[in-house]
Every structure is written in structure tokens, then in C-alpha cells.
Amino acid sequence: MSDPRDNVQQEFLAEAQELVEALSRDLLLVDEAHHRDERVEPALINEIFRSVHTLKGIAGMFGYKHVGTVAHALEDLLDDLRLGRMPVNQGLLDVLFDSVERFQRLLALDDPQAPGEETGVQQYIEAIRNLGNQEPVQPGDPVEKYAIDPDVLGVLTEYEEHRLRACVREGLPLYRLRASFDLVSIDDSIEALREDTREEAEIITYLPSMEGGNDDTIELVVLLAARVPEDELRALFEPRYGKVDPIAERTHLATLPPRATSIPVLSIGPVAEDGGQASLRSVADSVRVDIRKLDHLMNVVGELALVRSAVNRLVDKFKNDLTYRQSMMDLDRIGRGFERQLSELRTGILDVRMVPLGQVFNKLARIVRQAARENEKQVRLVVTGASTEVDKLIVEELTDPLMHLVRNAIDHGIETPKVRQGVHKREEGTLALNAYQKGSNVVIEVEDDGGGIDPHALRDKAVERGLISFGAGEDMSRQDMLNLVFLPGLSTRTEVTDLSGRGVGMDVVKTNILRLGGMVSIESEPGTGTKVTVTLPITLAIIRALIVNVSSRTFALPITAVREAIPYVPDEVRTIQGREVITLRGETLAICDLARLFGFRRSAPRGDQFVVVGAMGNRELGFVVDELVGQEDVIIKALGKSLSSVRGFAGATDLGDQRVALVLDAPALFTEYFDDPNAFRAMESRP
Amino acid sequence: MSVASSDTLVPEQGRDGATIAVLGVLAGNEAYGVPLSSVREILVPPPLTEVPRADEYLLGVVSVRGDIITVVDLPKLLQLEVVHPEPYGRVLLVDNGQELIGVAVDSVIQVYRLEPHQIEYATTMGTDLSDYVVGVGRVGNDGSSSDSSDMLILIDPVALLGGRA
Numbered sequence: 001m002s003d004p005r006d007n008v009q010q011e012f013l014a015e016a017q018e019l020v021e022a023l024s025r026d027l028l029l030v031d032e033a034h035h036r037d038e039r040v041e042p043a044l045i046n047e048i049f050r051s052v053h054t055l056k057g058i059a060g061m062f063g064y065k066h067v068g069t070v071a072h073a074l075e076d077l078l079d080d081l082r083l084g085r086m087p088v089n090q091g092l093l094d095v096l097f098d099s100v101e102r103f104q105r106l107l108a109l110d111d112p113q114a115p116g117e118e119t120g121v122q123q124y125i126e127a128i129r130n131l132g133n134q135e136p137v138q139p140g141d142p143v144e145k146y147a148i149d150p151d152v153l154g155v156l157t158e159y160e161e162h163r164l165r166a167c168v169r170e171g172l173p174l175y176r177l178r179a180s181f182d183l184v185s186i187d188d189s190i191e192a193l194r195e196d197t198r199e200e201a202e203i204i205t206y207l208p209s210m211e212g213g214n215d216d217t218i219e220l221v222v223l224l225a226a227r228v229p230e231d232e233l234r235a236l237f238e239p240r241y242g243k244v245d246p247i248a249e250r251t252h253l254a255t256l257p258p259r260a261t262s263i264p265v266l267s268i269g270p271v272a273e274d275g276g277q278a279s280l281r282s283v284a285d286s287v288r289v290d291i292r293k294l295d296h297l298m299n300v301v302g303e304l305a306l307v308r309s310a311v312n313r314l315v316d317k318f319k320n321d322l323t324y325r326q327s328m329m330d331l332d333r334i335g336r337g338f339e340r341q342l343s344e345l346r347t348g349i350l351d352v353r354m355v356p357l358g359q360v361f362n363k364l365a366r367i368v369r370q371a372a373r374e375n376e377k378q379v380r381l382v383v384t385g386a387s388t389e390v391d392k393l394i395v396e397e398l399t400d401p402l403m404h405l406v407r408n409a410i411d412h413g414i415e416t417p418k419v420r421q422g423v424h425k426r427e428e429g430t431l432a433l434n435a436y437q438k439g440s441n442v443v444i445e446v447e448d449d450g451g452g453i454d455p456h457a458l459r460d461k462a463v464e465r466g467l468i469s470f471g472a473g474e475d476m477s478r479q480d481m482l483n484l485v486f487l488p489g490l491s492t493r494t495e496v497t498d499l500s501g502r503g504v505g506m507d508v509v510k511t512n513i514l515r516l517g518g519m520v521s522i523e524s525e526p527g528t529g530t531k532v533t534v535t536l537p538i539t540l541a542i543i544r545a546l547i548v549n550v551s552s553r554t555f556a557l558p559i560t561a562v563r564e565a566i567p568y569v570p571d572e573v574r575t576i577q578g579r580e581v582i583t584l585r586g587e588t589l590a591i592c593d594l595a596r597l598f599g600f601r602r603s604a605p606r607g608d609q610f611v612v613v614g615a616m617g618n619r620e621l622g623f624v625v626d627e628l629v630g631q632e633d634v635i636i637k638a639l640g641k642s643l644s645s646v647r648g649f650a651g652a653t654d655l656g657d658q659r660v661a662l663v664l665d666a667p668a669l670f671t672e673y674f675d676d677p678n679a680f681r682a683m684e685s686r687p
Numbered sequence: 688m689s690v691a692s693s694d695t696l697v698p699e700q701g702r703d704g705a706t707i708a709v710l711g712v713l714a715g716n717e718a719y720g721v722p723l724s725s726v727r728e729i730l731v732p733p734p735l736t737e738v739p740r741a742d743e744y745l746l747g748v749v750s751v752r753g754d755i756i757t758v759v760d761l762p763k764l765l766q767l768e769v770v771h772p773e774p775y776g777r778v779l780l781v782d783n784g785q786e787l788i789g790v791a792v793d794s795v796i797q798v799y800r801l802e803p804h805q806i807e808y809a810t811t812m813g814t815d816l817s818d819y820v821v822g823v824g825r826v827g828n829d830g831s832s833s834d835s836s837d838m839l840i841l842i843d844p845v846a847l848l849g850g851r852a
Contacts, residue, residue: 303752553737598739639738639748640757640786642848646741654750660736662748 012062014288016055016107023051024100025362027093031369034088045082048096052078055103064112066121067103073125074099095131098124100366146174146247148223160205167202167225175201175233177222179242186218193222193241200228200236223247291392294353298635301346308342311335346633354538355395357435357444358386363399364406368431371410378417378428379410385435390442390538397516398444398536401509405446405532406431408505413450413530423527425449441518441560442538447531453524455481462487482522483675486510514667519617535617543636545653545663547629548612551600554661556634556653557623561614561666568609568624582611582622589613591622592673594664597648616670623669636663647672707806709824711796711839712779715767718796720824720839721779727787728780729795746791749778756780758789759848783848790848799826799839806841819847 026048033040056071074096080086102124106117146168156164168174181189194203206222219242226233230246237244312335319328361383372379390398414420414429421427434445459481463473467487488507513520518536537543537560545556546565572582573591580591591611595601611622634653639646650665709720710729730751735758737747744763748755758778776794780787801824808822824839 299754600739637755639755640788642745642757642759642786642788643738643741643748646738648740649738652736652748652750652755654755658733658750660734660748660750660755662736662738 009062010290011288012058012064013107015058016064016067016103018288019051019055020100020103020107021359021362023048023055023103024097024366026051027096027100028362028365028369030088031093031097034090034093040088045078049075049078049082052099062112064106066106066109066112066114066117069121070099070102070106070124073128077128077131092131095127097366097369098127146249148174148247156205163202164204164223164225167204170225172202172225172227173230174204174247175224175226175230175244176247177224177237177242177244178219179222179237180217180219182217190220197236201226201233289352291353294349297349298346301342301349301635304342308335308339350391353392354389355392356386357388357390357395357398357442360395360399360402361386361433361435364402364433367403367406368410371407375410376416377410377414379414380428380430382430382432383434384432388435388437388442390536394516394536394538397512398534401512401520401534402444402446404505404509405534406433409446409448409450409530409532413448413452415451419451437538438535439560442536444534444536445531446534447529449529452526452528452530453482453485453522454526455524458482458484482524485522486520514671519667519670521617533617543634543663545632545634546612547632547655547661548610548623548625549627549629550594550598550625552626553600554629554655554659555594555625556632556661556663557612557614558650558663558666559631561616563613563615563620565610565612565628568611584613584622589620589622590673591624592669593624595624595626614666614670616667619670619674621670621673623664634661634663705803707801709799709801709839709841710779711799711826712761712777712792713794713796714761714765714792717765717767718839719761719765719792720799720801720841721781721790721844722841723798725782725844726779727782730778730780730789732775732778732791746789749789751780751787751789754787756787756789758791761790761792764847781844781848784845785849788844788848790844799824801826801839819843 026044029044030040030048033044052071052074056068056075059065059067059071077086077092077095081088081092086092102120106112106121109117179193190203190206197203201224204223204225206220224233224244228236230244234244311331315328315332315335318324319332321328365381365383368379368381371377409431410429414431415423415425417427420429430449432445432447434443434447436443455478459468459473459476462468462484463470468476468484485506486509510520513534513536516536518534520532520534522530522532524530537558543556544559546559546562548555548557566584569582573580574583575581576588580593581588582591583589589611608626610625610628612625612628613620613622632655634655636651636653638651639649643649648665648669650663650668652660652662655661708723710723710726712719712721728751733749733751735747735749738745741747744760746758746760748757750756760775775791777792779790779792779795781790782788805825806822807825809820810822819842821841821843824841826837826839
């Protein structure tokens with residue numbers, strides 16, 4: 001937040017990024033409609049046009065020359081598209097999809113003017129031009145002879161558009177009526193208007209005008225096709241409703257260049273302005289906020305909580321003093337109210353940070369399309385739960401790992417149509433992205449119905465690479481074998497013909513997910529498919545934690561990782577290969593004595609302690625603690641860089657009174673315990 | 688308690704001819720000088736939370752107005768053979784170029800303004816000193832004192848704290 005120029009730059013990049021994402025999302029919808037042979041909504045094309053148009057504008061303002069050039073060329077193309085001068089086809093869609101990648105690359109450049117990009121941009125523009133040339137210009141749409149704002153045309157429903165064309169073909173002149181309506185009864189009034197004038201005119205559409213009207217009324221601009229001469233029409237409408245103006249016919253249609261100019265065909269009348277303002281208004285309903293500002297607000301809330309606890313202490317101190325008793329009781333009550341509001345404020349700020357996973361899924365949909373084309377595979381993407389919300393920070397960090405997973409599923413999971421035919425599967429493979437909330441976690445599944453992973457092949461490969469010993473490989477369970485996929489440096493072939501393997505990047509995926517405080521697990525059935533499940537906390541900033549004491553030190557354990565707490569009975573502890581276990585409801589539970597793990601001297605005698613049963617994915621581990629203090633919402637703060645090499649802590653939290661408790665990193669402790677047994681044993685054998 | 692707001696602040700790496708302001712602190716039996724411009728604040732040590740499994744010179748973490756700050760033990764970091772009979776006197780909040788680090792010292796002496804002739808740079812001393820030792824400041828009356836208690840070991844906090852981060 002230092003250099004104001006940087007700030008401005010960031011603002012631009014954020015906005016440009018959003019526009020490109022919107023572009024990508026809309027293109028996918030167009031693509032979908034096209035593939036189903038459905039008519040592409042003109043509004044959608046118009047939306048795309050708008051995104052590109054805005055992008056062009058802001059790119060010019062911030063000196064992103066190449067972005068501007070590409071946007072400008074696209075704008076021409078899109079203008080033709082939305083005015084129906086060019087049909088939607090595969091070649092066009094490819095060029096449009098290409099633009100998304102291109103914009104993203106150009107936006108990522110350090111130097112927005114980089115001369116190195118010149119050729120690429122030129123080639124792309126050439127591609128756009130060629131596209132235009134291939135398509136013969138369609139004979140003019142009858143509606144085009146009227147100077148109707150494209151924005152208006154863009155928002156016509158299918159029926160309205162149909163009626164508009166029909167009226168124009170019939171040779172009925174078009175008029176624009178401006179009339180005010182009472183907000184309360186607007187629907188009825190318009191219906192009445194329609195009925196009243198049925199004989200004389202047809203109401204094609206109406207749009208709110210932003211000029212007239214007050215709190216109770218709204219001014220509408222109504223588009224009419226008249227069956228009666230202009231003076232008769234005026235006589236009918238003007239006394240009762242409002243002013244009627246004819247919509248001018250374009251006189252220069254014949255001289256219009258076949259491929260349109262970059263300037264959208266605008267009418268100068270009020271309709272154009274109204275359309276523009278209406279859309280501006282809808283955009284203004286949301287604001288873009290730097291996430292650091294929210295972090296700051298959250299810090300302030302934390303500070304307020306400290307103030308509150310300081311007041312509490314004062315109350316405690318004086319409440320037994322008869323002189324102050326009544327005042328203290330009042331103060332206590334006020335304090336409680338304050339606390340409630342504070343908690344609402346905190347929930348509110350957290351809520352602002354939440355964004356739907358759909359943002360990531362849209363990016364993934366593009367990857368799916370691209371990967372499928374590259375591999376000449378047919379993939380159907382099925383998305384559920386796109387509206388599931390998670391913290392903005394998590395969404396951002398999630399894109400890369402999910403991209404890996406999706407790519408892997410298509411590159412190595414789903415078979416080619418030929419292979420699929422051979423094994424009696426549908427030629428089209430299915431890739432499912434499912435998201436849902438589970439307690440305070442969000443679960444994301446990436447599931448394919450492809451070839452699956454052979455666990456034994458994976459194990460053999462790991463042994464061959466020397467990643468595990470032959471002996472260790474011998475008594476591995478099926479699940480353990482599958483988990484080998486997350487080992488760094490393991491790239492397996494699931495089929496003989498596969499050159500690269502599913503192992504690529506899976507270790508990176510796991511590292512990234514762990515860093516977010518999540519877990520990743522894999523299930524696979526050879527021949528049937530593979531499912532990778534990512535479990536994440538909904539938010540990073542505030543977590544509900546179980547506060548525990550270990551050797552007089554306080555720790556916070558994220559409640560998401562806690563299943564239950566049970567008394568610790570030393571007599572019931574057994575060991576398996578030197579590791580302590582207890583039996584819980586007939587099942588073996590590995591336990592980990594935190595005091596011993598952290599090398600503390602024990603302060604409580606063994607016996608009065610508790611086992612906090614933690615669960616992550618399908619694994620359970622009991623943590624032995626001295627005391628359960630209670631549950632609390634804590635603001636989790638990162639530890640400094642100097643402590644980044646210390647394992648086992650997700651951060652720290654201020655408990656008030658300036659006391660700091662370390663927040664245990666449950667996923668890391670699980671990983672340490674289960675995946676890195678040697679390191680853990682060495683730790684355990686400490687006195 | 689913030690020194691940043693005081694008027695004693697002058698450029699840290701003064702060009703030749705400029706005065707340098709340093710904060711003199713005691714660590715063990717040695718007096719060290721930290722550029723005043725890198726010291727944000729001097730704190731009475733807040734309650735310290737130790738971090739298990741961290742390096743020995745890392746004392747733990749403290750909360751400073753909601754921010755979690757890592758605290759290092761200056762004598763241990765400097766590998767001085769010192770036993771602390773008493774808890775730390777002060778914690779300096781020092782900017783190491785990456786983050787704020789708490790530096791625990793035995794006590795704070797005072798702010799010194801060193802004239803160029805009072806500074807002896809490490810490069811001219813010819814002894815085998817750690818890279819974080821910038822030089823020595825002579826803080827005796829006229830800079831010619833031979834009494835070693837009037838000597839400040841000038842350290843570069845970025846090299847000392849940033850290097851280990």
C-alpha cells in the first residue's frame with residue numbers, strides 16, 4: 001500500500017482480471033449453447049462485448065498497449081457478432097477463447113508495453129481479421145435500418161426481438177415513448193397501456209430511464225411499433241402518457257462499411273443514455289475491496305475485543321465493592337451488548353471475505369475444455385455446489401492445485417474415445433467438480449470416470465525409484481499405496497503407453513493444500529475412475545479452537561480437526577512398534593503425547609489428562625493434553641518468517657492480556673505422525 | 688515509548704561527514720550499537736510464549752498490539768557465553784528489512800550520536816569479525832579514550848537478523 005502508483009496499478013489489474021474472468025465465463029456459456037445447437041442469447045454476446053469494451057478503455061488508461069490492441073480488435077469482431085452479421089461457429093469460439101489466455105498473459109507482463117509481444121498480438125489480430133473475411137456478411141437485418149441503440153437490442157427478450165423484426169418487416173415505423181409510472185402499480189399500468197393501445201400500436205419493450213421519476217414514480221422509455229400515422233399516435237399517447245418521438249431511420253445504410261467500425265452504432269436519443277446508465281447502476285451495487293483492508297478491520301475488531309476484556313477485568317475487580325456494585329452491574333450489561341455487536345461485526349467482515357467457489361470453477365472449466373482438445377478426448381464437465389463460499393484468500397490459493405488435479409484427470413485419467421469404446425464406456429468421459437460444506441470445512445471433489453490408478457504399479461514404481469524400501473512396500477495397504485501418489489518425485493505410468501504419469505505435481509498439490517490448513521486424499525479403482533478429495537477450512541482468519549494446556553503452556557487446536565475429547569487412562573495404553581495406542585470403541589487409536597513431542601517437562605501427573613481425538617480426512621490421532629480450557633473463536637496470525645522452519649504450528653493467537661497461544665497445525669502434525677514416522681519417533685524418544 | 692517520534696532520528700548509514708545516531712544496548716558484558724533508524728520501539732518485555740522446537744536463540748513470540756512478533760535472544764544470537772541471572776530488561780522492535788523482530792537485550796544505555804571520527808569501520812580493523820559487525824564506535828568524551836567500556840560494537844540488524852530469517 002506504499003506507492004500510490006502501485007495502488008492504482010493493482011486496482012487496474014484487479015478490475016482487468018475480473019473482466020477477463022467474466023469474459024471467460026460468458027464464453028463458456030456461449031460455447032455450451034452452441035454445442036447444444038441452441039440460440040445464443042444476444043444479451044450474453046452483448047455482455048461479452050461490454051467486458052471487452054471496458055477492458056479496452058481501462059487498458060488504454062493504464063498504458064497496457066497490447067491489451068488495448070487485442071481488445072480493440074475483438075470489439076470489432078464482437079460488434080459484428082452481436083449485430084448478427086456473423087454467426088457463432090467453432091472457429092470464432094476458438095479465437096475468442098484464445099483471447100482469454102492472451103489477455104491473462106499480457107496482464108501478467110511486468111512491462112505492459114513489452115515489444116516482444118508485438119508479433120503475437122499482430123498474429124492474433126490477423127486471425128481475427130481472417131475470421132471476419134471467411135464469413136460472408138449477411139444481408140442486412142431489417143432492424144438495422146433503425147438507429148436503435150445496441151444496448152437496447154441486447155436486452156430484448158427472444159420474443160421481443162422477434163416481434164421487433166416482425167414489425168419492421170411489416171413496415172411499421174418505430175417510436176419511442178417516455179412515460180412516468182407509479183412504482184407500486186407499474187406492472188398493472190403497463191398491462192393497461194398495452195391493452196388500451198393494442199389496436200394502434202405494439203409495445204415491443206420498455207426500459208427504465210434514469211432521468212425522470214422520483215421516489216414513487218419511475219420514468220420508462222417504451223419502444224413502440226405504430227400501426228397508425230404519427231399524428232394519430234401522438235393524439236393517443238401524449239395527453240395520457242408522455243411524449244412520443246419517431247426513431248430515425250438510418251439514411252447512410254448503403255454506405256456503411258460491410259464490417260463495422262469500432263464505434264458501436266448508437267442512436268443519439270435518450271434511449272442510448274438510459275441503457276448505459278441502467279447498467280452502470282447495477283454495477284455500482286458491489287465494490288471491490290483490497291483484502292488487506294479487511295485484514296486491517298479484522299485486526300481492529302481484535303483490538304476491540306481486547307478493550308472489552310480489559311473492561312471485564314475492571315468489572316470483576318470492583319463488583320464486590322458495595323460502593324460500585326450497581327454501576328458495575330450496569331457496566332457489565334453494557335459490556336455484554338457491546339460483545340454481541342462486536343461478534344456481529346466480526347461475522348459481517350468474515351462474510352465479506354467469502355466468495356463462491358464458482359470463481360475457481362469457471363477457470364477450471366476453461367482448462368477442461370483446453371486439455372480435452374489438446375488430448376483429443378471428449379470430456380463432459382459436471383459442476384455441483386459452485387455457490388459454496390470460502391474465504392477469498394483460500395479461493396486464490398486453491399486455483400493452482402485444482403488446476404493440477406483437473407489437468408491430471410484429463411491427461412492421465414480419462415481415456416481417449418477409442419479406448420473408452422473398447423471397454424464399453426461412453427465415449428465422452430465425465431469429470432465432476434463437486435463442492436459442499438461439511439461442518440466448518442469445505443469439501444471439493446475432483447472425480448473422473450477414467451482409467452483409475454493401479455495401486456500395485458504405483459508401489460512398484462516407488463520401490464524402483466528408491467522412495468520406499470522393498471520391505472516397506474510389502475506390507476502396505478491399498479490406501480497406503482495410493483497415497484504414494486503424493487510423494488515428490490514419483491511419476492507413474494498407469495498404462496504402458498502413458499509417457500508422463502499422474503504423479504506429476506501431486507506433491508505440489510498436497511503441499512499447497514496443507515499450507516491452507518487442508519487435507520487431500522485420493523480414492524481410485526482401476527478401470528473405473530479416480531476421486532481426489534480436498535478438505536479445507538472455510539476461513540483462515542478466524543477459527544473456532546479448543547484451548548488446551550500442555551505442561552502449563554496454552555495451545556489452541558482448531559476445532560475443525562477435533563472430533564471429541566476423552567479422559568486419558570494410562571492403564572489402557574498399549575504400544576505397537578513403539579507407538580502408543582489406545583482402544584476407542586473397539587478401534588485402535590494412535591496417540592501422541594504433546595508434552596513429549598514438544599520436549600516439555602511434565603507438570604501434571606499422568607492420569608488426570610485428556611486425549612483430544614483429532615480427525616483429518618479418514619485418519620484419526622489422539623493428542624494427549626493436560627487440561628481442556630474450553631472453546632474460543634480465535635484470530636489466527638501468522639508466525640514470523642524467522643519461525644517458518646518450525647513444524648507443527650499454524651500460527652499464534654492473542655488470548656487477551658497480551659498472552660499468546662500457539663495454534664497447532666493439525667494437518668502438519670498428522671502428516672508428521674503418519675507420513676514421516678522416523679522423524680516422529682526420534683522426537684518421541686527425547687527424554 | 689516510541690523513539691521514532693523523537694527528534695533524535697538522523698540518517699542511519701550517514702555519508703562520510705554525517706552524524707550517525709545509534710541506540711546503545713547491553714548484551715552480556717558487551718555494549719552494542721543499533722542504528723536508531725531501524726529501532727521502531729523499545730518495550731518492557733511482554734509475556735513471552737515459547738515456541739517448541741525452534742532454534743535456541745529464538746526466545747518465542749509476543750503480541751504487540753495484536754501483531755505476533757518473534758523475539759530473539761541477542762546474547763545467544765551473538766553466541767556470547769553469558770548466563771542471564773535476570774529476565775531481559777528490554778525488547779527492541781527492530782526492522783530487519785523483512786519484518787519486525789523483537790530483540791531481547793539486558794538493558795538500554797542511551798542514544799549516541801557518533802561523529803565520523805568516532806567510528807572505526809570493520810573493514811579497516813583487519814580482524815576476523817562477523818559480517819554483521821559494521822565497526823566500532825568510540826563513545827568516550829573525545830573519541831580517543833582507550834577504555835573498552837566506552838566502546839560500542841556497531842551492528843547491522845539486516846545482516847544479523849535478516850540473514851537468519
